Amino acid sequence: MNSNLIDKITAWEPRAVWTEGGDGMFTVPADGFHDLAGRLRADGFDFLRSLTGMDWGEAGFGVVYHLEATATGENVVLRTLTEERGHPVLPSVCDLWKAAELNEREVFDYFGIRFLNHPDMRRLFLRDDWVGYPLRKEYDPEQNPLRMSNEVSKDSSPTYELQPDGSYIRKRNVLFEEDEYVINVGPQHPATHGVLRFRVSLEGEIIKKLDVHCGYIHRGIEKMCEELTYPQTLALTDRLDYLGAAQNRHALCMCIEKGLGVEVSERVQYIRTIMDELQRIDSHLLFFACLCMDMGALTAFFYGFRDREKVLDILEQTTGGRLIQTYNTIGGVQADIHPDFVRKTREFIAYMRPRLREYHEVFTGNVIAQERLKGTGVLTRADAVSFGATGGTGRASGWACDVRKRHPYAVYDKVDFEEVLFSEGDCFARYMVRMREIEQSMNIIEQLIDNIPEGEYQLKMKPVIRIPEGSYYAAVEGSRGEFGVFIESRGDKFPYRMKFRSTGLPLVSCLETIARGTKIADLIAIGGTLDYVVPDIDR
Amino acid sequence: MKYEDFNDNEYIERMAAELREGGANVLVGCLDELIEWGRSNSLWPLTFATSCCGIEFMAVGAARYDFARFGFEVARASPRQADFIMVAGTITHKMAPVLKRLYDQMADPKYVIAVGGCAISGGPFKRSYHVVDGVDKILPVDVYIPGCPPRPEAMLYGLMQLQRKVKVQKFFGGVNRQMGREEYEELLRRDLTAEGNDLNVEGEEKHE
Numbered sequence: 098m099n100s101n102l103i104d105k106i107t108a109w110e111p112r113a114v115w116t117e118g119g120d121g122m123f124t125v126p127a128d129g130f131h132d133l134a135g136r137l138r139a140d141g142f143d144f145l146r147s148l149t150g151m152d153w154g155e156a157g158f159g160v161v162y163h164l165e166a167t168a169t170g171e172n173v174v175l176r177t178l179t180e181e182r183g184h185p186v187l188p189s190v191c192d193l194w195k196a197a198e199l200n201e202r203e204v205f206d207y208f209g210i211r212f213l214n215h216p217d218m219r220r221l222f223l224r225d226d227w228v229g230y231p232l233r234k235e236y237d238p239e240q241n242p243l244r245m246s247n248e249v250s251k252d253s254s255p256t257y258e259l260q261p262d263g264s265y266i267r268k269r270n271v272l273f274e275e276d277e278y279v280i281n282v283g284p285q286h287p288a289t290h291g292v293l294r295f296r297v298s299l300e301g302e303i304i305k306k307l308d309v310h311c312g313y314i315h316r317g318i319e320k321m322c323e324e325l326t327y328p329q330t331l332a333l334t335d336r337l338d339y340l341g342a343a344q345n346r347h348a349l350c351m352c353i354e355k356g357l358g359v360e361v362s363e364r365v366q367y368i369r370t371i372m373d374e375l376q377r378i379d380s381h382l383l384f385f386a387c388l389c390m391d392m393g394a395l396t397a398f399f400y401g402f403r404d405r406e407k408v409l410d411i412l413e414q415t416t417g418g419r420l421i422q423t424y425n426t427i428g429g430v431q432a433d434i435h436p437d438f439v440r441k442t443r444e445f446i447a448y449m450r451p452r453l454r455e456y457h458e459v460f461t462g463n464v465i466a467q468e469r470l471k472g473t474g475v476l477t478r479a480d481a482v483s484f485g486a487t488g489g490t491g492r493a494s495g496w497a498c499d500v501r502k503r504h505p506y507a508v509y510d511k512v513d514f515e516e517v518l519f520s521e522g523d524c525f526a527r528y529m530v531r532m533r534e535i536e537q538s539m540n541i542i543e544q545l546i547d548n549i550p551e552g553e554y555q556l557k558m559k560p561v562i563r564i565p566e567g568s569y570y571a572a573v574e575g576s577r578g579e580f581g582v583f584i585e586s587r588g589d590k591f592p593y594r595m596k597f598r599s600t601g602l603p604l605v606s607c608l609e610t611i612a613r614g615t616k617i618a619d620l621i622a623i624g625g626t627l628d629y630v631v632p633d634i635d636r
Numbered sequence: 637m638k639y640e641d642f643n644d645n646e647y648i649e650r651m652a653a654e655l656r657e658g659g660a661n662v663l664v665g666c667l668d669e670l671i672e673w674g675r676s677n678s679l680w681p682l683t684f685a686t687s688c689c690g691i692e693f694m695a696v697g698a699a700r701y702d703f704a705r706f707g708f709e710v711a712r713a714s715p716r717q718a719d720f721i722m723v724a725g726t727i728t729h730k731m732a733p734v735l736k737r738l739y740d741q742m743a744d745p746k747y748v749i750a751v752g753g754c755a756i757s758g759g760p761f762k763r764s765y766h767v768v769d770g771v772d773k774i775l776p777v778d779v780y781i782p783g784c785p786p787r788p789e790a791m792l793y794g795l796m797q798l799q800r801k802v803k804v805q806k807f808f809g810g811v812n813r814q815m816g817r818e819e820y821e822e823l824l825r826r827d828l829t830a831e832g833n834d835l836n837v838e839g840e841e842k843h844e
Binding site: 224247287313320321333336339398400403405406419 | 688691699713734768773
């Protein structure tokens with residue numbers, strides 16, 4: 098963190114306190130937070146990377162914000178907190194960053210922090226009749242037995258407004274009017290790629306409004322991590338975004354290694370990079386297969402899966418797992434690469450290049466595909482940044498958001514690859530980004546596969562891993578965007594708080610913006626090209 | 637697959653013996669056999685998946701593993717047309733009523749397969765506050781397929797076990813049982829979307 102920025106922030110808000118410890122962060126009083134956030138936003142910090150709710154016990158509840166300026170690449174971490182434990186209230190920043198909309202709802206759901214002037218303070222993941230707030234430290238799971246009653250969705254949402262005398266009043270914000278024609282999509286719907294649910298208000302077949310319901314696969318991983326030792330938490334990351342299992346685990350290992358101050362060997366870095374890229378190819382092939390199937394091209398689905406199996410074979414031979422590999426460990430990888438790994442990977446790349454041409458012949462050039470993808474579901478660059486929609490979605494809108502370029506990790510600074518960028522921001526651009534990224538991933542692997550250096554594949558680690566006190570954030574480029582891990586440690590063998598920056602949550606939060614004004618049938622193409630994985634949204 | 641290659645022959649034999657206890661009419665018995673042969677070789681799954689296992693379920697349906705070889709390829713998106721439901725993935729508290737409703741919407745005879753650790757017992761998420769520890773708490777399960785996620789081969793094995801189970805059942809006996817009037821009304825009363833259900837009160841004000 099450069100001192101220039103520290104000076105600037107202390108000049109704007111003299112009460113802001115800089116604390117070291119891990120990445121270091123500013124503590125800003127709640128009443129001055131919104132002003133400071135507004136100044137930072139105007140100063141170019143347009144990307145809210147991560148928003149994490151916190152229960153600091155005696156100190157109260159609070160939120161940690163990770164901000165980045167996309168133009169300069171500067172990062173800053175802020176936190177604000179309130180001592181009130183009964184009815185904690187904090188100012189909302191969703192007028193500055195749209196990414197805060199769903200993230201603040203998540204914080205409300207987890208901790209019961211109400212955000213003033215947030216238009217929609219409903220729970221995000223849990224049922225409306227859920228008792229208590231699960232990520233509070235004193236939460237008792239006995240309060241919530243399994244309820245088998247069907248949930249009734251409300252047509253209005255509460256919102257809280259600050260009064261001049263410092264109190265706040267509750268208002269109702271109408272989501273759907275009485276006479277609106279609202280249809281329900283999901284949670285069991287083949288085109289939602291899992292259990293995501295939308296309520297869509299229609300005018301004819303034009304979408305007027307869309308309301309996302311998450312949480313049908315909310316597994317409470319972040320709370321579970323607080324009771325697990327660091328090596329145990331690794332197992333859960335693979336199951337978040339199972340099409341980015343290697344990358345997710347890479348991010349968590351990187352974050353823990355950063356906290357411990359451990360440098361892994363060159364060999365491990367190479368292996369991790371190759372595995373990440375193989376995983377990316379696997380994920381993008383599945384994206385291609387599923388998108389085609391959603392749009393009615395079943396043959397292409399079989400093509401995609403046929404070739405994906407070849408990647409899985411390579412992964413399985415080394416890691417023992419097809420889908421979930423549990424391969425990365427703290428300080429290395431589980432096992433050395435298989436003797437056939439290099440040869441098979443090279444063979445796969447030689448096999449895959451002509452297949453990609455075949456895909457383009459079969460699907461990309463198809464009239465129906467072109468008609469349905471081109472020009473539909475446009476996301477502007479400004480919106481992509483504001484929502485934090487990273488990955489292929491952001492790059493299709495012209496935002497150079499690749500973590501591999503922004504914050505190089507592993508050996509990405511040593512390889513030569515192109516960040517695929519489009520400017521249209523429509524479904525076709527999102528589709529093409531992924532197809533071109535398969536090529537780039539193969540280029541990366543080709544540069545590395547023959548030069549894997551000799552060395553240890555696993556560092557000797559202490560039997561009990563304790564991270565020094567502080568907060569740490571590490572991110573990788575997952576298959577569908579920036580996957581970040583935020584750890585707050587108190588020096589125990591368990592994390593005090595572990596948060597995963599979901600790659601999918603920003604994608605569903607921008608869905609309303611994209612889908613409004615399109616036809617209901619286009620929702621399938623939009624959802625398909627956004628390429629979200631629902632367990633990663635819900636965590 | 638040969639009879640002796642399956643692992644649970646005793647269970648199937650016991651089930652067959654129980655079903656045949658009362659004896660069977662020759663004509664009905666022959667008809668039964670014919671129907672069960674047809675039914676077991678054309679089981680239609682519901683396209684239902686919540687998480688990781690769902691991707692392996694797709695892989696079973698795709699090029700290399702191809703469950704069309706055994707008659708499972710007609711995956712239906714509507715529960716009303718499906719014969720069995722593969723519960724592939726974690727079932728959470730919020731999803732449980734939805735899953736139950738999907739099951740209730742399916743036409744008899746219907747079957748449930750619990751795929752993977754999560755559906756069997758909660759798996760790695762057993763201790764979570766929002767995960768149902770075993771789908772058999774809410775649905776009657778016919779076949780369990782362990783794994784995290786199970787390999788496609790394991791899924792095929794499980795599906796074939798279901799076929800065996802279907803084959804020994806009697807279509808004219810218990811399986812295709814009609815629901816009585818009273819039972820139907822009881823079900824209607826239990827419909828939990830009803831306004832009067834006390835679990836459905838607008839809980840927000842209460843919890844403030």
